[in-house]
Amino acid sequence: MSIHSPGACPSDLTAFVADHFPERSIHPDEQIARSWYRSVMQHRLDPHGQGEKHVLTADELREHQRLHQDYLSIAGQGVTGLAKRVVPAGFAVLLSDEHGVTLETRLPLQYDLYTQAGLIVGACWDESTVGTNGIGTALASRQAMTIHHQEHFLVSNFRLSCSVAPIYDAQNLLRGCLNATCLNSAGPKEAQYLTLQLVIMYARMIENVSFRQRYRDRMTLSVKSHGDISDLANEQLLALDEQGRIIGANHAAFVSYQQDQQFDLLGSRIDQLLPVGVDELLSQSNGGARSLNLRTLQDDVPIGVSLCIPASPSRTHARHQPPVSSQHPNLQRLGGQDPRLQEGVQRLRKVLDKDIPILITGETGTGKEAFARAIHQASARARGPFVALNCAAIPESLIESELFGYRGGSFTGANKKGMKGKLEQANGGTLFLDEIGDMPAHLQTRLLRVLAEREISPLGADTPVPLDVQVISATHQDLAQMIASKAFREDLFYRLNGMPLALPALRERSDRNTLIDSLLSNHGQLRLTDAARQRLLDHPWPGNIRQLSSCLRYAAALAEDCCIDVDCLPTELQASSPSGEESVRSPEGRLADRLENDEARHLRAALREQRWNISAVAETFGVARSTLYRKMKKYGIVQPNELF
Known part of the structure; x- marks a missing residue:
C-alpha cells in the first residue's frame, strides 16, 4: 500500500514520519502519526510555517x-x-x-x-x-x-x-x-496523565448535565456497573419514549452498547438491552422510588439501574399515547390565525405519509425548521428519527461525509467504527435539509441519485444501504433564479419540490397580535403596555419570528412587576415612536438613561478588572451568565481580541 493512500498502514506511517520529520526526537504513536500525515498530505501544511491563523471578528x-x-x-x-x-x-x-x-x-x-x-x-x-x-x-x-x-x-x-x-x-x-x-x-x-483524567471527568459531567436538561420531561435510566464507584465517567444515561424506545443517551452509553457497528442504540427498545421492558421497570422500581439490581443481556454483567420519572403525572399514565414534545409547537399552533398559513397547514395534512417531498421557503427566521419538526411529529414517522443538516453551516469539505457517511478504515483518520451519514441516520424517519440552496453542485448530483434510487453507498461500503426517509428541504433563497444562473440543478429542484410551502414574513402576517401573545405566554404571567405592543406591531421584523422571540425573551428579563413597557424593549424598538417622530423624553426617561450609562460603565470596569472572565463577573454581580451576555449586547460591549 502506498504511503499516499488514505488507508496507510502502521509500517507506512513509520516510514512517512522518518522521511518527513527526521529532526524530531520522539516516536509518535499511531494516532499522532496519522494526524501528521493528514497535516502534510491532506491539509498541505508546513511544520515550520506559522499556520493560517483564523480568529473570528x-x-x-x-x-x-x-x-x-x-x-x-x-x-x-x-x-x-x-x-x-x-x-x-x-x-x-x-x-x-x-x-x-x-x-x-x-x-x-x-x-x-x-x-x-x-x-x-x-x-x-x-x-x-x-x-x-x-x-x-x-x-x-x-x-x-x-x-x-x-x-x-x-x-x-x-x-x-x-x-x-x-x-x-x-x-x-x-x-x-x-x-x-x-x-x-x-x-x-x-x-x-492526571490532568487528562480531570478533563475527561469534567467533559463527561458536561455531557450528563446536558442530557438531564434536555430530557428533564422524559423517562430516563441511569445504568452503572454493580458496586463500581471508582469511575463516574462510566455512568450510562438513557432517555425513553412512552413505548420504551431509546430516544437519547450519553456518550458512555453509546460506547458501551454500540461496539457492534450493526447495532443502533437510538430507536432500540429497552428490553433489547435489559431483561425487562418499560412496564416491568415501572412496576419493579415502584415508579422510580427504588433502584434495581439487574444483569445485562449481552454479557450477563450485574448492574444497578435507577429510573427517573418526570414530575408531570400525565406522562407517567399516558405511555401509550403518541409522544408530544413540549419543545416544538404542532402544525395547528404554527398555522396560527393567518389564513395563508392555515391553508398551507391544511394542504400539508393531506400529503402526510404519501411519500411526497416537501420544500419550505421563506425569509430567515420565519420558522422553517419548526414546521419541518411539526410535520415529522404529525406523521406516521414520529417514532423514527428527525435528522437535520444545515447545508450552509458545514464546511464543503465535510458536508459529503456528514450526508453520506463512511465505513471504518475507508481513509486515514477515519473512525475505526465508521460514521453513519445524515441520510442513513434518518432511515425510517425524516431528513431535514436546511438551506438546500447552499449545497455544493457535485453533492446535488449525488443527492439526486440517492433520492431516485432510494439507496446510498457510504464511502468504503461493499453494498448499498436501502433508504426510507421523508425528505423536507428549506431555503430562504430564490431557487428559480439559482436554476437560471446554473447554481442549482433543475432536476433536483423538481425532485425536492413535491409540495411547496411558502412561509410569509412576520410583517405580512395578519395574526401578529395573537402571535405576540402566544410567544409571550412562554414567559409566565407577563403583560404588555399599549405603547410597547404598538411598537411590536409596527416593527418591520427583518429577522421575523426568531427576532420577535428573542426580543420578547429580552423584554421579559427586564420586566418589572410582570409588565413590559417600551423601556424593556431592545434599543432598535425604542429609537423612535411608531409615527417616526422623536419621542418626548420625560424626566423619568432621562433618569433611566443616566442609570443605564452608569450600569454600562460599571459593567465595562468589572469586565476589565476580571480580564473578561464572564463567569467571574457574573458571580461578582450575583447574576446569571446569560443575563450578563444580554447586558453586554444591550450596551454594545464586545470582548476584545487584540492579538490578531
Whole structure:
C-alpha cells in the first residue's frame, strides 16, 4: 500500500514520519502519526510555517456565541469547575465548539503569555488550519488525548502541552471539546496523565448535565456497573419514549452498547438491552422510588439501574399515547390565525405519509425548521428519527461525509467504527435539509441519485444501504433564479419540490397580535403596555419570528412587576415612536438613561478588572451568565481580541 493512500498502514506511517520529520526526537504513536500525515498530505501544511491563523471578528464571535448559548450555559459550569482545579497550577482551560472554535477561556494570571500563544476566545484550532494540536486532533479522532510539545505539527506550538476530551450530545454528535493547556512544562508527557483524567471527568459531567436538561420531561435510566464507584465517567444515561424506545443517551452509553457497528442504540427498545421492558421497570422500581439490581443481556454483567420519572403525572399514565414534545409547537399552533398559513397547514395534512417531498421557503427566521419538526411529529414517522443538516453551516469539505457517511478504515483518520451519514441516520424517519440552496453542485448530483434510487453507498461500503426517509428541504433563497444562473440543478429542484410551502414574513402576517401573545405566554404571567405592543406591531421584523422571540425573551428579563413597557424593549424598538417622530423624553426617561450609562460603565470596569472572565463577573454581580451576555449586547460591549 502506498504511503499516499488514505488507508496507510502502521509500517507506512513509520516510514512517512522518518522521511518527513527526521529532526524530531520522539516516536509518535499511531494516532499522532496519522494526524501528521493528514497535516502534510491532506491539509498541505508546513511544520515550520506559522499556520493560517483564523480568529473570528467581534461580530462573528458575538453571533457564534449566540448560536451556542445553550451549550455555553451548561458547558460553562464544567469550565469553571475544571478551572478552579488547574488554573492555579498554570493551566489555561478552553471550551471549543465542534469546528474547533474557542468559545470560552480561563487563563492564569500571566494571561499575556497564553494569549500570545493563540489561546483566546474566537480562535480556530481546526486540524486543517494549524495541523496536529489538542483541540483539532481530538475532534478529528473523536478521542480524548494529550498532545505534548513536539507532537504538535507546527514547530511554533512546541511549547504547548494540551489535554483534551471531546464533548458529545445525546445523539452522539460532537458538540466540541474541553481542553487544559500548559506552557513550557518541563516534565514528560506522562506527567499530564492526571490532568487528562480531570478533563475527561469534567467533559463527561458536561455531557450528563446536558442530557438531564434536555430530557428533564422524559423517562430516563441511569445504568452503572454493580458496586463500581471508582469511575463516574462510566455512568450510562438513557432517555425513553412512552413505548420504551431509546430516544437519547450519553456518550458512555453509546460506547458501551454500540461496539457492534450493526447495532443502533437510538430507536432500540429497552428490553433489547435489559431483561425487562418499560412496564416491568415501572412496576419493579415502584415508579422510580427504588433502584434495581439487574444483569445485562449481552454479557450477563450485574448492574444497578435507577429510573427517573418526570414530575408531570400525565406522562407517567399516558405511555401509550403518541409522544408530544413540549419543545416544538404542532402544525395547528404554527398555522396560527393567518389564513395563508392555515391553508398551507391544511394542504400539508393531506400529503402526510404519501411519500411526497416537501420544500419550505421563506425569509430567515420565519420558522422553517419548526414546521419541518411539526410535520415529522404529525406523521406516521414520529417514532423514527428527525435528522437535520444545515447545508450552509458545514464546511464543503465535510458536508459529503456528514450526508453520506463512511465505513471504518475507508481513509486515514477515519473512525475505526465508521460514521453513519445524515441520510442513513434518518432511515425510517425524516431528513431535514436546511438551506438546500447552499449545497455544493457535485453533492446535488449525488443527492439526486440517492433520492431516485432510494439507496446510498457510504464511502468504503461493499453494498448499498436501502433508504426510507421523508425528505423536507428549506431555503430562504430564490431557487428559480439559482436554476437560471446554473447554481442549482433543475432536476433536483423538481425532485425536492413535491409540495411547496411558502412561509410569509412576520410583517405580512395578519395574526401578529395573537402571535405576540402566544410567544409571550412562554414567559409566565407577563403583560404588555399599549405603547410597547404598538411598537411590536409596527416593527418591520427583518429577522421575523426568531427576532420577535428573542426580543420578547429580552423584554421579559427586564420586566418589572410582570409588565413590559417600551423601556424593556431592545434599543432598535425604542429609537423612535411608531409615527417616526422623536419621542418626548420625560424626566423619568432621562433618569433611566443616566442609570443605564452608569450600569454600562460599571459593567465595562468589572469586565476589565476580571480580564473578561464572564463567569467571574457574573458571580461578582450575583447574576446569571446569560443575563450578563444580554447586558453586554444591550450596551454594545464586545470582548476584545487584540492579538490578531
